[in-house]
Amino acid sequence: MKVLSFLLLLFFQTAVLAQDNPTGIFRYQTAIGNPQRAGSTHYDAATQTYTLQGGGYNIWFNRDEFRYAYNVVKGDFILTANFQFTGAGTNGHRKIGWMVRESTDAQASHMSAVVHGDGLTVLQWRPLRGAFMRDPQDELFFSKRGPQIIQLERSGKKFIMRVANPGEPLQTVGEKELPELPDSALAGIFICSHDSNVVEEMRAWNVRIVKPVRDNYNAYRGGFIGSRLEVMDVWSGQRKIIHESPGRFEAPNFMPGGKKLLFNAEGSLYTIPVEGGTPEKFVVGDLTELNNDHGISFDGKMLAVSHHRRGLPGGGSTVYVMPLAGGTPTLLTPKTPSYWHGWAPNNKEVLYVAQRDSGVYNIYKMNINGGAEIPLTNNRTGHVDGPEYAPDGKYIYYNANVTGTMQIWRMKPDGSGKEQITFDGYHNWFPHISPDGKWMVFISFPPEIDPADHPFYKRVLLRLMPLTSPGSPRVIAYGYGGQGTINVPSWSPDGRYLAFVSNF
CATH class of the missing domain: 2.120.10.30 (TolB, C-terminal domain)
Structure with missing residues (x-):
C-alpha cells in the first residue's frame, strides 16, 4: 500500500510538471497546495519581467499554499532577482522571494529566501516533508514598498540568503545547511497572499539563475x-x-x-x-x-x-x-x-x-x-x-x-x-x-x-x-x-x- 501511495504521488507530481507551460526562463508554473485563489503567472518579454499573482493561506506550519514559477536545478546554484510587491496589500505577512523545494507536494521540505509585506526579511525552512517550519535565524526589516534584491545560493548542503536595497552591496541575512533536500530540486520565485480570500501581486526582474564553478576553477x-x-x-x-x-x-x-x-x-x-x-x-x-x-x-x-x-x-x-x-x-x-x-x-x-x-x-x-x-x-x-x-x-x-x-x-x-x-x-x-x-x-x-x-x-x-x-x-x-x-x-x-x- 505504501508503494502504491508513493507511485500515485510521483504520478501526480509528474503530471503537474508536464501540464505547466514555460514562462520566460521558468519551465514550470503552478499553484502549490490547491489554494482557494490560484492566481497566475505572466512574463513580459520586452522587459524580461515576471508578474505573479497568488493567494494562499500561508507558507508555514506543515503545509503551504502559494503561486510558484520554477525550474528543476541540480547541484550548486546562485539565484538572484529584484522583487517588489504591487500595491499596498492587505496583510503584512504576505510573502515573495526565492524558494528551493523538494517537490510540488504542499508538505514538501524547502528552503526559502523571503521578504514579507511589512519588510521582514528572513531565511526560513522546512527540514522534512510534513514537518513544521523552523523559525528564522535573524529577522531584518527592509523597505516595505521599495524593490529589493534577493539572492539565494546553494553550496553543497548549505543555503545562503543575501539581500540588498538598490545601490548597496549584498549582505548575508542567513545561512543554513539542509542535507535532507535532494541534489536535484525545484528552484524558483513565489508569492503568497497570507489570506485565502485575497490575491496579491508581485514583480520580479533581472532574474538570473547561475550554475557557479568551484572557486579554484581554471x-x-x-x-x-x-x-x-x-x-x-x-x-x-x-x-x-x-x-x-x-x-x-x-x-x-x-x-x-x-x-x-x-x-x-x-x-x-x-x-x-x-x-x-x-x-x-x-x-x-x-x-x-x-x-x-x-x-x-x-x-x-x-x-x-x-x-x-x-x-x-x-x-x-x-x-x-x-x-x-x-x-x-x-x-x-x-x-x-x-x-x-x-x-x-x-x-x-x-x-x-x-x-x-x-x-x-x-x-x-x-x-x-x-x-x-x-x-x-x-x-x-x-x-x-x-x-x-x-x-x-x-x-x-x-x-x-x-x-x-x-x-x-x-x-x-x-x-x-x-x-x-x-x-x-x-x-x-x-x-x-x-x-x-x-x-x-x-x-x-x-x-x-x-x-x-x-x-x-x-x-x-x-x-x-x-x-x-x-x-x-x-x-x-x-x-x-x-x-x-x-x-x-x-x-x-x-x-x-x-x-x-x-x-x-
Missing part, C-alpha cells in the same frame, strides 16, 4: 561555461539578455549610432543588434586570434584590436588599428605583450598596457601614424591596467594596485598628477567614462581575489560613481563574471545604456 583547463550578453539601462537598473551561448564570448562595445554591439568570440569579432538576433562576423583583415581588448575611436572611424602572434613573449599580444569601415590592419606595437585599452579624443593616439623590461605591466601611449611608445607609468612592482581617456581629454582613468588593493586612479595625459579616486576593500578594475564625462562605471571583484588578477567566474559588482560632484560608488548590477565582462568601453553613445557579459 577555465583554460576545465573549459568555459555559458555567456550572456546583457544591455542595461544604467538609470533604471533594468537589464535585458539579448544573446546567450553555451561557450565563451566577451567584451561588448556599442557601435557608432548605438544600434549594434561589437564583441569577441573564438578569436574573431562579431556584431549583433542591440535588440538581439543572429551575430554576424566582423572581418578584421587576416587577424584570427583576437583577444578581448578592442574598441572604436571617438569619431567612430577607426578600430583598435589586440591580436596574438604565436611564439612571442607573453602570448604575443600586439595592438593593431584599421578603419572601422574595413581595410588592412596596421601593426602598432611590435613589442609584446601589448593590450589595447583606450583611444585619445583626438583619434590619433591609443593607450595600451604592456610588459617590458621590468616584467611589470605599465601604461603606454602611441600615435597611430608612427613614433615611439611613450610610458605614462613606471611601476617596478604592483600592477596597472585598463587606461581610458575622459571624453574631454583632461584625464586618463586606470586601475592600479599601489596599496594592496586594486583601485581606480587617474592622471593627466602626460602621466603626471596621479591620484587615487576609489577607496574601499574591493578590487576595482576597468573604469569606463560616460560620453558626457560625468560618470564612471567599473567592475569590482571581492576582497579574496588576487588584486593583480581579474579572473573568470566570480561574484562581481558593476558600480557607478559620479565624477563631477562628490559621491560614493553605488551598485548597479550584481553579477557572475569577471574576465571579459566589461574589459572595454561599453557605454551607449547617448549615455543611457551599458553592455556587458555575464556567465551562467
